[in-house]
Amino acid sequence: MPTPKGDLLQGTLDLLILKTVALGPLHGYLIAQRIRQISKEVLQVRQGSLYPALHRLEERGLLDAEWGTTETGREAKFYKLSRKGRAQLDRETATWDQMARAIYAILQTAE
Amino acid sequence: MNNHESKLDRELHAHVAQQVEDYVAAGMSRQEAERRARLDFGGVEQVKEECREARSTAWLSEIARDLRYGARTLRKNPGFTAVAVLSIALGIGANAAIFSVVEALLLRWLPVPSPQKLVQVNMFVKDHLTDSFSYPVIRAFAARKDVFANLGGYSGNPFTVGPPDAPVLTPGAWVSGGYFAALELRPEAGRLLGPADDEPGAPIAAVISDGYWERIYHRDPRAIGAAILVEGHPVTIVGVTPPGFTGAVVGETVDLTLPLQALAQLNPGGNASLGPESRWNRTIARLAPGLTEEQALARLKVIWPTIAPLGVSPQAPANFRERFLNSYLVLTSGGAGWTPLRNQYTKPLYVLMTISALVLLVACANVANLLLARATARQREIAIRLAIGASRGRVIRQLLAESTLLASLGAALGLFFAQFGGALLVGMVSSTIHLETGMNGAVLGFTMAVTIGAALLFGIAPAFRATGFGPGEALKSSERNTGGARGRLAPALVSAQVALSLLLLIAAGLFVRTLRNLENVDPGFRHSGILMLDFNARRVIPNDTQRIAFVRESLAAISQLRGAASVALSNYTPISGGYWSQQVSVNGTQAPEGDYPFLAVSPGYFDTMQMSLLNGRDFTMRDDLTAPPVVIVNEEFVRRFIPDGHPLGQIVSAVEGKDFKGMQLVGVVRNSHALSLRDGPRPCVYVPYFQLPPARAGFGTFEIFVNGSFSDVSNQVLDVLRPRLPGSPLSTRAFTAQIENSMRRERLMARLAGFFGTLGLLLAAVGLYGLLAYTVTRRTGEIGIRMALGAQRAQVVRMVLGGALRLVAIGIAIGLPAAWWASRLVGTMLYGLTATDPSTIALCVATLSVVALVAGFLPARRASRVDPMVALRYE
Numbered sequence: 001m002p003t004p005k006g007d008l009l010q011g012t013l014d015l016l017i018l019k020t021v022a023l024g025p026l027h028g029y030l031i032a033q034r035i036r037q038i039s040k041e042v043l044q045v046r047q048g049s050l051y052p053a054l055h056r057l058e059e060r061g062l063l064d065a066e067w068g069t070t071e072t073g074r075e076a077k078f079y080k081l082s083r084k085g086r087a088q089l090d091r092e093t094a095t096w097d098q099m100a101r102a103i104y105a106i107l108q109t110a111e
Numbered sequence: 112m113n114n115h116e117s118k119l120d121r122e123l124h125a126h127v128a129q130q131v132e133d134y135v136a137a138g139m140s141r142q143e144a145e146r147r148a149r150l151d152f153g154g155v156e157q158v159k160e161e162c163r164e165a166r167s168t169a170w171l172s173e174i175a176r177d178l179r180y181g182a183r184t185l186r187k188n189p190g191f192t193a194v195a196v197l198s199i200a201l202g203i204g205a206n207a208a209i210f211s212v213v214e215a216l217l218l219r220w221l222p223v224p225s226p227q228k229l230v231q232v233n234m235f236v237k238d239h240l241t242d243s244f245s246y247p248v249i250r251a252f253a254a255r256k257d258v259f260a261n262l263g264g265y266s267g268n269p270f271t272v273g274p275p276d277a278p279v280l281t282p283g284a285w286v287s288g289g290y291f292a293a294l295e296l297r298p299e300a301g302r303l304l305g306p307a308d309d310e311p312g313a314p315i316a317a318v319i320s321d322g323y324w325e326r327i328y329h330r331d332p333r334a335i336g337a338a339i340l341v342e343g344h345p346v347t348i349v350g351v352t353p354p355g356f357t358g359a360v361v362g363e364t365v366d367l368t369l370p371l372q373a374l375a376q377l378n379p380g381g382n383a384s385l386g387p388e389s390r391w392n393r394t395i396a397r398l399a400p401g402l403t404e405e406q407a408l409a410r411l412k413v414i415w416p417t418i419a420p421l422g423v424s425p426q427a428p429a430n431f432r433e434r435f436l437n438s439y440l441v442l443t444s445g446g447a448g449w450t451p452l453r454n455q456y457t458k459p460l461y462v463l464m465t466i467s468a469l470v471l472l473v474a475c476a477n478v479a480n481l482l483l484a485r486a487t488a489r490q491r492e493i494a495i496r497l498a499i500g501a502s503r504g505r506v507i508r509q510l511l512a513e514s515t516l517l518a519s520l521g522a523a524l525g526l527f528f529a530q531f532g533g534a535l536l537v538g539m540v541s542s543t544i545h546l547e548t549g550m551n552g553a554v555l556g557f558t559m560a561v562t563i564g565a566a567l568l569f570g571i572a573p574a575f576r577a578t579g580f581g582p583g584e585a586l587k588s589s590e591r592n593t594g595g596a597r598g599r600l601a602p603a604l605v606s607a608q609v610a611l612s613l614l615l616l617i618a619a620g621l622f623v624r625t626l627r628n629l630e631n632v633d634p635g636f637r638h639s640g641i642l643m644l645d646f647n648a649r650r651v652i653p654n655d656t657q658r659i660a661f662v663r664e665s666l667a668a669i670s671q672l673r674g675a676a677s678v679a680l681s682n683y684t685p686i687s688g689g690y691w692s693q694q695v696s697v698n699g700t701q702a703p704e705g706d707y708p709f710l711a712v713s714p715g716y717f718d719t720m721q722m723s724l725l726n727g728r729d730f731t732m733r734d735d736l737t738a739p740p741v742v743i744v745n746e747e748f749v750r751r752f753i754p755d756g757h758p759l760g761q762i763v764s765a766v767e768g769k770d771f772k773g774m775q776l777v778g779v780v781r782n783s784h785a786l787s788l789r790d791g792p793r794p795c796v797y798v799p800y801f802q803l804p805p806a807r808a809g810f811g812t813f814e815i816f817v818n819g820s821f822s823d824v825s826n827q828v829l830d831v832l833r834p835r836l837p838g839s840p841l842s843t844r845a846f847t848a849q850i851e852n853s854m855r856r857e858r859l860m861a862r863l864a865g866f867f868g869t870l871g872l873l874l875a876a877v878g879l880y881g882l883l884a885y886t887v888t889r890r891t892g893e894i895g896i897r898m899a900l901g902a903q904r905a906q907v908v909r910m911v912l913g914g915a916l917r918l919v920a921i922g923i924a925i926g927l928p929a930a931w932w933a934s935r936l937v938g939t940m941l942y943g944l945t946a947t948d949p950s951t952i953a954l955c956v957a958t959l960s961v962v963a964l965v966a967g968f969l970p971a972r973r974a975s976r977v978d979p980m981v982a983l984r985y986e
Contacts, residue, residue, distance in 0.1 A: 028122065029129040047126065047152050048161065056165035072132060076125040077118070 013045065013053050015096060018062065018081060018089040025068070027076035028054060054079060062088050119162055127152055160502065177512035184513060185520075191485060192517070194877070195478045199521025199565060200528060201870060202474030205467035207525055207558045208532030209863075213460050214553045215537070215546040216362070219447060222355040223294045226446030230404065232262075232394040232411075236438040242393050242449065246287070246371055246385040247421040249392055253289040253306075258410045260399050263290025264392035267360040270341050270367050271650070271838070278838035281323075283367035284358050285374060285392070291318075293396050294359070300324070301335035301350030308349075309370040315346045315377070316370065321354040323366035341369065342377045342650060359395055361450035362544035387424050393449045404442050411440045428694060428701070428766055456540060459860055462937055466618055466867050471565060473611045473874045476604045478517065479569040480878055483601050484885050486510075486577035493577055507574045514570025515563070522562040526550065529558075539859045542852075572600055601882050602918050608878045609922025610929060612871035613959055617930045619861075619868025620951040621941055626861035628943030629854050635783025636685065637721035641846035642817050643684060644828055647810035651836050655805035661835060662809060663732075663801070666713060672827045674819035679716035680800055682811040684846075685785050686853045694766035695796060697752045701766055707748070708785045708793060709771075711800045711811070717743075717780055719816050727759050727778030734799040741799060742774035746782045748794035763796065770804050788853060789942055814846070821845060860940065872959065876966040883915055883970035894974050895982025904975035911974045915967030916960075923956055 020026065020034045031054075032045045057063040062085035068078045081089065127148050134144035152158070163173070185192045220226035232252065233242045244252075249264035264287040271278040288309030296303060299321050308316045317339070319327075328334035338345045346369065358365025371392070374381035383389060398407045416436070423435040486493070496506055533548030548554075646665075652658040662680065670678040683690050692706040714730045717723070725746065734741050742763045749758045758776050765771035782792040800808065817824045825843040832841055851858075887894070894907055934946035944951065 027125065027129075029126045047123075048154070048158050051123065051126075051158050052161035052165040055162045059165060070125075070129065072129070074125055074128060075121065076129075077122045 013049060014057060014062075015089070015092045016043070016045075017050075017053060017057060017079075018085055018092070021063065021079050022081050022086070022089060025066075025078040025080035027068075027070065027078050029076070031079070057085070061085075115163075119159055123152075123155060123158065160505065164502065164505065173508075174512060177509050178516055180509065181513035181516045185516060188485070191481060192520075195481050195517050196520045196524060198474040198477045198874060198877075199518055200524035201874075202467075202471030203518075203522045203525030203558060203561055203565065204528030204532060205470050205525075205867065205870075206464070206561050207522075207529035207554060208536060209460065209463045209467050210557045211529060211533035211548040211550075211554045212536045212540070212546070213464060214551075214557075215533075215548050216450065216452060216540070217447065217457060217460065218553070219361070221294070221359060221446060221448045222353075223296055223446075225295075227444070228397055229293070229445035230396050230398060230407075230442045231445035231449065232396065233441050233443055234438050235441060237434055240441075241390070242443075243390040244392055244394060245387050245390045245422050246392065247387050248418060249287050249394060251418040251421050252394065252396070253287065255410075255414060256399060258399055258402070258407050258414070259289075259293075260397045261289045261293035261295075262394060262396035263287045263293045264371065264394055265290050265359055266392045267358065267363050267365065270369070271343075272339055272341055272367065274340055275343060275651075275838055280840050281367050282364050283369065284360065284365040285371045286368055287371050287392070290359075290368075290395065294356075295397070296353055296356060299351040299353045300332060301348070303350050303352065304368065304370055309372045311372055311375070313370070313372065315341075315344065315373045316349040317341065317346045318350050318352055318368040319348055320352050320357060320364070320366045320368075322357070322364070324351045341367070344377050346373070359393075359448045361448045362452070362541070362546045363450075364545060387422055388427070390422070395445045395449075408440070408442060411442075415440055424767075426767065431694075450544075452541060452544065455856055459856055459940065462618075462860070462940070463863055465933075466615060466864060469611050469615055470867050470871050470874075471561070472568075473608050473615070473871045473878075475565050475569040476608045476611070477874050477878045477881075478514075479573055480601055480604050480881055482510075482514065482569065482573035483576060483604075484881065486573050489577065497578065503578045506578045510574035510577060511566070511570045514574070515566040518562045518566035518569075521565075522558055526555075526558060529554075536859075536863075539855065539862070541855070576600060601885075605875075605878050605882050605918045606922040606925065608875040609919050609959065609963070610926035612868075612875040613923055613926030613955060614930050614933060615864075615868045615871035616955040616959060617934065617952055618937070619864040620955050621934065621937065621944065621946065621948065622857070622860040622864040624944055624948070624951055625940070625942045626854065626857045629788050629857055632784065632788045634686070634788060634850065635722060635781055637719075637816070638846050638850050640817055641720070642815040642821055642824055642828075642843055643846050643849065644813045644815070644825075644832070644841065644843045645811070646813070646832060646836060646841060647839060648836055649809045651839055652809065655808075658809040659801065659805065662811075665832060665835065666813070668831050669813060669815060669828055672824060672831070674817055674824045674827075675815050676818035677715060677719040677816040679719040679814045680713035680811055681716055681814065682711040682800065682803065682807070684812050684814070684849065685720075685783065686787060686850055688853070690786055693768075693771065693796070695752075695794075696764050696766055698762050699764075702752050702794070707796055709765075709796045709798060710785070711798050711803050711807075713800045716797075716814070719814050720783075722780050722783055725779045725781060727776070729778060730797075730799040732801070735801040736805075738802070740771070740774040740802055741777045743778040743780060743797040744776060745780050745792075745795040745797075747792040748796065749779055751794050770807075771798060774798065788850070856940075857942070872962055875959075876962050879915060879918065879963055880966040880969065882918075883911060883967050884973070886914070887911060887970045887974040890974075891977055891982050894977045895979040898977060898982075899979035907975040907977070908968075908971040911971035912964065912967050915963060915971075919960060919963040923959065927952070927956075 016035055017031060020031050020038075026034065028047075028050060032047070032050055035043050035045050054063065054065075058065050058079070061082060063079045064082045064085075065077055065079050067075060070076050130148035130151060131141070131144045134147055135141055139147065221229070223229070231242060232244070233240055234244070235241075244264065246264065249262070252259060253262040265284050267282070267284050270281050270283045272281045273279050286304060286309075288304065288306030291303035292305065298318075301318075303318055304316060307313060319334070324330055324334055328337075334348055335350060337348050339348060340346070352368070357363070358368070369377075371385065374384055378384070384391070398404065402410075415438075419436050419438065423432050427435075493506055497503065530549065537544060537546050537548055648658050648661055652661055666678060666680055669675055691709050693709050694706045695702045712730065714732055714734070717729055724743075727743070730741065730743065744758065744763065749756075753761055758779055761776045763774045763776055780797070783795075784790055785793060785795050800811070813828070815824060815828065821843075828843060829841055894902075898904075898907065930952070931947055938946040
């Protein structure tokens with residue numbers, strides 16, 4: 001389970017990245033920041049996991065990447081969701097949802 | 112690739128820069144912000160490495176990089192590279208060479224459509240498997256369209272083509288009507304032979320090969336329809352077989368194909384060859400559409416009792432008939448054609464394949480050991496790579512790329528060896544066969560598979576060993592103390608090498624002694640100094656009386672020649688592969704089951720061949736067709752069939768046929784090896800050459816005991832015979848060559864097993880030497896301390912050699928039971944010793960131990976010369 005600064009569940013990071021860039025193109029630094037902010041500092045993404053994950057997703061064709069400039073005028077690599085990535089996100093969200101509900105149902109049973 | 116790298120670099124830098132800006136915006140000093148940002152990020156190189164790995168498509172360029180890096184490392188260590196590549200090349204070369212022969216002789220498909228669907232019919236008579244059928248049986252098979260879509264019979268045969276004054280011996284084949292249909296060949300020109308050509312009375316048609324059409328007719332279309340003289344009879348060429356097809360007999364070229372039915376017209380006595388008991392044709396067939404092999408066999412089982420009687424003459428002895436009628440059929444794959452060599456060489460070739468695989472294993476163990484030693488030397492480099500963020504998998508991949516590179520270099524050199532080796536091997540198997548053993552898809556594929564297998568085999572363990580420690584640990588400790596990278600693996604490898612090379616040595620010992628035993632067999636006749644000449648006058652002199660007169664005159668003329676000390680004549684020769692045998696009766700009682708070799712010999716044969724007459728008399732020139740029939744037998748015949756001890760005057764008869772009846776026994780000769788050196792004594796029957804039925808006389812071999820020069824006598828004999836036998840192929844040979852020829856298989860095994868045994872021993876010695884030399888270097892300090900504490904040189908030598916001998920002893924302890932188990936597989940190929948022959952095994956163990964001692968002595972001596980002061984200062 002995600003604890004503060006804890007590691008993400010295997011495979012969850014990919015889902016979070018896909019979801020984060022679903023709203024619009026972002027570069028790596030911002031992706032990490034977004035995940036941290038939205039999760040209210042619960043989820044910390046280490047660079048050592050983030051960048052390999054980004055490259056892996058790009059390689060699998062789930063993310064498209066292009067070079068652009070940040071708000072501060074710095075050159076950065078922006079990632080956005082590809083069509084294939086969108087489909088993957090929908091599928092994984094559904095699966096995650098189902099899984100979470102199932103686990104929750106079990107946790108709710110009276111002892 | 113560099114583009115990727117720089118982009119990755121920029122991307123990560125952007126991240127850090129952004130972080131710095133945010134920290135500065137939050138009120139940190141720039142210096143502090145930069146420090147924090149770098150700390151947050153962690154190992155940049157490690158992240159980079161992981162990003163690179165995340166890109167799966169990058170693997171190709173990574174492999175290219177690995178290979179380049181590997182090539183650089185190999186170039187930097189030429190000595191290591193040379194030894195490793197040579198070891199692998201010898202191992203892979205041996206495998207590729209033998210496989211190329213296996214492929215050519217045993218596996219290669221005929222160049223026909225879907226060869227895998229061709230079958231060959233075989234017959235089990237009692238426990239004896241035969242692939243040959245008589246013509247009536249083949250016709251009966253071909254008529255069963257419910258079993259065979261098409262079936263043909265065939266047999267290789269040289270034809271004499273052209274006018275009598277300029278005949279050319281042309282390799283060819285007899286085939287039955289269904290042969291080409293079964294092969295599903297399309298003619299290159301004209302048409303191929305069909306069932307109509309193979310009917311009695313059909314005009315004689317011939318098909319020529321594409322090569323023959325090219326060479327003789329320069330692809331002139333008018334060749335189709337042309338008449339040529341074959342065995343003196345006009346024959347019409349009707350078509351040309353497609354290019355690449357040279358008949359179904361592997362390794363023989365068929366330029367001229369004739370229907371079997373033509374035999375009756377072309378050869379005097381040819382009709383007999385088409386009779387029920389002339390089983391000399393092989394079959395090739397395709398099953399009826401939709402029929403599986405099992406279904407076909409089931410149907411054959413039902414119909415065989417109706418066909419079998421066509422394959423045995425009604426006059427045959429009852430027990431023989433019964434045996435034949437109780438035979439049953441089996442189907443084997445026919446798509447690879449047929450060759451008599453397969454019966455003889457399938458097992459030897461697979462034994463050689465196994466032996467060469469063992470050599471490769473020894474070579475792999477050697478290279479693995481070299482790699483282990485080098486991994487230790489490279490520990491620092493590998494530790495640094497691990498420390499700066501390379502994953503273990505990544506470094507292992509790098510090391511395996513290097514092994515693959517080594518193996519590939521070895522394979523390239525090995526294929527070069529194999530190119531010559533394959534051709535050499537085919538020459539050792541047979542002097543008459545023509546097999547393409549050059550590189551082809553099958554051989555290359557096999558070699559590649561072996562190469563990759565070898566690379567993994569010798570590369571994987573050292574690669575895991577080399578990376579199996581934490582980077583910190585390796586960086587801290589010095590090279591000498593981390594010899595654990597070789598650990599117990601290296602000695603285990605050397606023991607394995609010893610075990611494998613013991614197996615190889617024992618195989619070598621068994622086969623070399625088998626050959627020596629055969630060479631030392633007393634054949635029972637004189638073999639050196641005998642010149643032989645085959646002749647056949649049946650075509651040139653068709654008249655019986657004239658032909659027999661010619662033979663008598665030739666015998667007399669040759670005996671007058673300068674240097675011909677003694678001359679004789681026989682219809683077959685001992686240990687030639689060809690023989691004639693009959694069932695016999697003595698005084699009307701049939702000799703027990705089986706037929707016994709017959710030989711027709713002229714007067715003086717026993718004298719010329721130095722086979723002493725033990726009893727009675729030799730044949731004389733008066734023992735001809737006008738005199739009462741006489742016979743000479745050997746000791747074994749008397750021992751088995753005339754046990755009362757009074758052989759002379761007994762009556763011996765052949766059971767079958769109308770000839771060789773009521774022959775009076777006039778002499779007994781010493782036993783000799785008539786058919787093969789491996790045989791025990793067999794009962795043999797000798798009949799006078801000039802009492803042969805005229806149709807059977809007129810061909811045979813002159814044996815001349817030469818007193819002087821072979822070539823001189825040979826030239827004189829040819830001068831005598833050539834004018835009398837125009838156009839007949841005549842050549843002379845030494846009898847010793849024929850006997851040596853009969854030991855071809857044993858010589859092949861002895862030479863190759865001997866070669867591989869030596870090779871395995873050398874490789875194992877190098878392996879042992881390498882390990883000890885390395886150990887001594889690593890233990891220099893320890894040895895120095897021991898010597899400083901008073902150890903004597905002899906003690907140091909004993910210590911090092913003791914370690915070596917322990918490894919050898921373990922190897923022998925593993926190798927001996929393995930050899931015991933494996934040697935049973937070659938038992939039937941040996942002669943004069945058993946597969947577990949104690950003296951051979953003892954000799955091999957002794958040889959191995961001596962070689963190991965020598966290999967161990969050099970490092971041991973070096974250890975004993977260690978100067979304690981130098982060693983300790985080094986510490």
